[in-house]
Amino acid sequence: MNALAATNRNFRHAARILGLDSKLERSLLIPFREIKVECTIPKDDGSLVSYVGFRVQHDNARGPMKGGIRYHPEVDPDEVNALAQLMTWKTAVVDIPYGGAKGGIGCSPRDLTKSELERLTRVFTQKIHDLIGSHADVPAPDMGTNAQTMAWILDEYSKFHGHSPAVVTGKPIDLGGSLGRDAATGRGVVFATEALLAEYGKSIKGLTFAIQGFGNVGSWASRLIHERGGKVIAVSDITGAVRNLNGIDIPELLKHKEETGSLANFNGADHLDPNELLIHECDVLIPCALGGVLNRENAADVKAKFIIEAANHPTDPEADEILSKKGVIILPDIYANAGGVTVSYFEWVQNIQGFMWDEDKVNSELHRYMTRAFHKIKSMCHSHNCNLRMGAFTLGVDRVARATMLRGWEA
Ligand SMILES: NC(=O)C1=CN([C@@H]2O[C@H](COP(=O)(O)OP(=O)(O)OC[C@H]3O[C@@H](n4cnc5c(N)ncnc54)[C@H](O)[C@@H]3O)[C@@H](O)[C@H]2O)C=CC1
Numbered sequence: 034m035n036a037l038a039a040t041n042r043n044f045r046h047a048a049r050i051l052g053l054d055s056k057l058e059r060s061l062l063i064p065f066r067e068i069k070v071e072c073t074i075p076k077d078d079g080s081l082v083s084y085v086g087f088r089v090q091h092d093n094a095r096g097p098m099k100g101g102i103r104y105h106p107e108v109d110p111d112e113v114n115a116l117a118q119l120m121t122w123k124t125a126v127v128d129i130p131y132g133g134a135k136g137g138i139g140c141s142p143r144d145l146t147k148s149e150l151e152r153l154t155r156v157f158t159q160k161i162h163d164l165i166g167s168h169a170d171v172p173a174p175d176m177g178t179n180a181q182t183m184a185w186i187l188d189e190y191s192k193f194h195g196h197s198p199a200v201v202t203g204k205p206i207d208l209g210g211s212l213g214r215d216a217a218t219g220r221g222v223v224f225a226t227e228a229l230l231a232e233y234g235k236s237i238k239g240l241t242f243a244i245q246g247f248g249n250v251g252s253w254a255s256r257l258i259h260e261r262g263g264k265v266i267a268v269s270d271i272t273g274a275v276r277n278l279n280g281i282d283i284p285e286l287l288k289h290k291e292e293t294g295s296l297a298n299f300n301g302a303d304h305l306d307p308n309e310l311l312i313h314e315c316d317v318l319i320p321c322a323l324g325g326v327l328n329r330e331n332a333a334d335v336k337a338k339f340i341i342e343a344a345n346h347p348t349d350p351e352a353d354e355i356l357s358k359k360g361v362i363i364l365p366d367i368y369a370n371a372g373g374v375t376v377s378y379f380e381w382v383q384n385i386q387g388f389m390w391d392e393d394k395v396n397s398e399l400h401r402y403m404t405r406a407f408h409k410i411k412s413m414c415h416s417h418n419c420n421l422r423m424g425a426f427t428l429g430v431d432r433v434a435r436a437t438m439l440r441g442w443e444a
């Protein structure tokens with residue numbers, strides 16, 4: 034099932050549980066604005082190449098729209114639409130004053146040079162600059178983008194609107210970025226995992242973890258789990274997968290990745306077929322890469338007892354059903370990976386206040402927001418007798434629905 038159909042299905046299920054009026058349901062589902070732009074740039078060799086860029090602004094009832102920008106060959110309008118909608122529910126789940134948006138360019142960032150990526154980012158910004166803004170829509174990094182990408186957007190946007198640090202988050206610290214934002218999504222994943230495991234009388238120490246994706250989210254989650262005594266026994270990325278049943282030395286793997294750009298030929302682990310990672314024996318599986326990786330083809334073979342959705346939409350609804358029947362506990366994306374946007378909110382607040390927080394404050398506030406949201410989700414699960422995904426969806430949708438009705442937008 035494609036990402037948009039799956040996201041709509043989860044939303045409709047939550048709307049049914051909440052008994053939402055059908056007109057309100059329809060208005061919450063339809064995106065506020067969908068932007069599609071052509072981005073043509075000269076390559077370093079002088080030839081011209083064209084890409085298509087998207088920004089979907091899903092909802093702004095609770096505040097400015099917020100969400101990352103993804104550079105990936107599989108970016109398409111339906112996927113960006115789904116990801117924008119997920120941002121609306123996610124910001125509401127952690128109760129930060131934002132709506133939801135997402136953007137992307139269908140390109141392969143690994144095949145572009147730094148100067149080509151810079152030109153592409155600047156052209157994309159030129160095309161959308163009058164539709165984003167610190168109180169309208171605030172982009173951030175996602176797959177294939179990073180703090181440098183945000184610096185280019187900030188610089189290009191500022192040419193039109195004057196210096197505007199709060200127009201993007203996930204910026205470099207030197208340009209007004211927040212301490213702790215780089216690690217925030219992975220750290221939030223770990224706080225969320227701790228909250229969930231505590232419900233089962235467990236902790237990270239001594240449990241085994243398999244982690245798909247070793248970029249921003251996967252590498253920080255791995256590092257923090259390793260620091261807490263968790264055994265990361267399998268890791269994969271686009272270059273391959275590695276396994277060590279005694280636990281991978283994550284600081285060494287990070288060093289190896291930094292030096293070689295790849296997980297291959299790492300001395301401290303064996304090679305693993307990347308497809309095996311998702312069905313490997315482990316206590317906790319953490320997908321930190323693409324959407325739809327858990328589907329009807331592999332769900333029945335998953336052996337993990339807990340799945341923490343650090344990626345957006347890693348579990349197809351068909352897989353959701355199969356996994357639930359097997360008793361696997363799934364912590365849903367709109368909560369599990371919300372640490373990134375939560376610290377993006379702290380960054381935006383710091384930019385607007387013109388006052389920088391220290392990292393301990395960022396991390397302790399992140400812990401407070403993640404723990405508070407977990408308990409709210411649990412209470413929705415109890416009230417509506419539903420699983421964690423529907424607990425999170427009903428929490429998010431209910432908050433957005435209430436803001437929409439208070440504004441008088443539902444009629
Ligand atoms: N960066 C952030 O703050 C947030 C990211 N997310 C989600 O987390 C996921 C990862 O994002 P980032 O870490 O930021 O991206 P990234 O671009 O830093 O890293 C992506 C990782 O996935 C790996 N990957 C790509 N295709 C793969 C495949 N077929 N098999 C295994 N690994 C593969 C890449 O090699 C890389 O290690 C995405 O779903 C993103 O939407 C969610 C919330 C916030």
Ligand SMILES: O=C(O)CCC(=O)C(=O)O
Binds near residue numbers: 101370
């Ligand atoms: O930090 C942000 O604003 C957005 C992060 C994001 O794209 C996500 O949570 O999926």
